[in-house]
Amino acid sequence: MGNIVSTIRRLGLNGLHDKMKTLRGSTPQQAPRRGSRASMSHVAQTFLRGILVAVFVLLPAMLLPGISQDVAQAATLIALISAAVVMAEYAAAYPGLIEFRDAKPYNRLRFGMIVVVVLALTLLQRSIATGESDALTATAIWLAGAFDFSFSPMRLLVLSLPQGLPVQHLLNVMASATLAFIMCLMGVLVFIATMFAGYWPAKGSSFNVWINLPNFDPTKGVDVVQRLERDSQVNVLLGIILPFSLPVLLRLSSLLVQPITFEASLTLVWGVALWAFIPISLIMRGIAMYRVAQLIRAQRRRIAEEEAAVPLPARSAYS
Numbered sequence: 474m475g476n477i478v479s480t481i482r483r484l485g486l487n488g489l490h491d492k493m494k495t496l497r498g499s500t501p502q503q504a505p506r507r508g509s510r511a512s513m514s515h516v517a518q519t520f521l522r523g524i525l526v527a528v529f530v531l532l533p534a535m536l537l538p539g540i541s542q543d544v545a546q547a548a549t550l551i552a553l554i555s556a557a558v559v560m561a562e563y564a565a566a567y568p569g570l571i572e573f574r575d576a577k578p579y580n581r582l583r584f585g586m587i588v589v590v591v592l593a594l595t596l597l598q599r600s601i602a603t604g605e606s607d608a609l610t611a612t613a614i615w616l617a618g619a620f621d622f623s624f625s626p627m628r629l630l631v632l633s634l635p636q637g638l639p640v641q642h643l644l645n646v647m648a649s650a651t652l653a654f655i656m657c658l659m660g661v662l663v664f665i666a667t668m669f670a671g672y673w674p675a676k677g678s679s680f681n682v683w684i685n686l687p688n689f690d691p692t693k694g695v696d697v698v699q700r701l702e703r704d705s706q707v708n709v710l711l712g713i714i715l716p717f718s719l720p721v722l723l724r725l726s727s728l729l730v731q732p733i734t735f736e737a738s739l740t741l742v743w744g745v746a747l748w749a750f751i752p753i754s755l756i757m758r759g760i761a762m763y764r765v766a767q768l769i770r771a772q773r774r775r776i777a778e779e780e781a782a783v784p785l786p787a788r789s790a791y792s
Contacts, residue, residue, distance in 0.1 A: 519564045523556035529588055530555050533595045533742045538602050544739065568687030572758070576674055576685045578667065579761060583754060586660035590653050591746045597649060598738040613648035620651050626716035627651045630748065633720035635732045646735055646745070653749035654716070664757055668764060680768060698773075701766035708759030715752035 530552035534540050540548075562571045573579040593609065600610050620627050627650040631643050667673050674680045682691055689704070691697040723733060735741040 516564075519560050522563055523560035525584075526559045527552040527556040529584075529591070532588075533591060533739055536595045536599055537738050537742070538599065540739065548739075568684050570687070572687065573685045573761060575681060576761075579664070579673060579757075582660065582664050582667070583757065586657060586753075587746065587750050589660075590656050590750060591742060593656060594649050594653060594742045594746055597652065598645075598742060601645060602738060609652075610648075613652040614644070616651040616655055617644065617648040620654075621647065624717075626720070627654065629717060629720040630723075630745075633724040635727065635734060638734060638736075642734075642736060646741065649741060649745045650748065653745050657749045657753035661753055661757055661760075665760065668760070673761075673764070674768065680765065682765065682769075686762075686765075698766045698769050701762050701769070705759040705761075705763035705766065708755045708762065710759075712752040712754075712756035712759065715755070716748070719748055719752075 531548055534545055534548040559571075562569050563574065568574065571580070597609055597613055600607050617627070622628070627647055630650050631647050634643065634646065664673070682689065682697075689701075691700075694700055727733070733740070733744065735744055
């Protein structure tokens with residue numbers, strides 16, 4: 474009797490082991506390989522992001538003519554610091570400063586937009602410095618003439634510059650600002666198109682508010698949906714006001730410090746690029762936060778409908 478029981482137990486354990494192997498689809502020795510491949514892929518992506526950021530920061534200094542050695546060294550130092558910050562941020566398991574890091578392609582669109590703007594402005598300044606006339610220069614000058622009207626952000630930026638600058642330089646600033654602003658607006662339209670097409674957030678994927686909005690506390694204040702909608706409205710409003718208010722602040726700052734003239738080509742590229750990118754980035758952030766609020770609202774409605782569809786248990790006469 475004892476031999477029969479031991480045989481049945483051995484057969485049962487062997488069958489259970491075979492079933493577990495079938496459900497896993499792989500042997501236990503393959504699990505560490507998968508983990509190592511995932512970690513190696515994450516490390517490679519982190520280094521790739523850092524390298525792309527470093528190349529992006531060095532790009533204007535490498536392409537523009539007449540860059541001194543001191544400026545090149547400063548640009549290299551800033552590129553290394555920027556790359557280290559990005560790599561440390563994406564390598565960390567917990568969120569820090571960068572928002573929407575797990576909700577692609579939001580950050581990729583923003584990074585691609587600023588890269589395209591900086592590259593276009595760099596090529597424009599390079600062609601102006603070398604005296605060459607190409608399609609990019611002609612397009613920028615045509616856009617500057619089309620948007621040269623009263624109270625336009627580009628004209629306000631030109632009017633905030635000190636008096637006595639050459640007319641050719643003012644036309645250069647006007648053309649660069651118009652080109653950068655139009656390209657940033659096109660980036661916002663691309664983001665809105667991807668959002669309506671269902672690419673952001675991707676269909677069927679979960680959205681973690683804490684990871685993608687590390688500086689947003691969902692347990693603080695009023696309802697999280699109302700706070701997200703309020704913050705989105707504030708961001709969009711700031712993005713609309715900043716192109717008009719930044720030239721005024723630039724004009725007021727010239728009373729305390731040395732006025733900015735944008736006569737250096739590298740200063741013109743980064744100054745105009747940030748002037749156009751920061752307001753548009755705030756508008757994109759506001760649109761993204763409003764989209765997240767709508768997702769949370771839809772999830773709540775879905776849960777409420779599921780709970781309403783479940784029949785209540787029968788109540789007894791004593792309940």
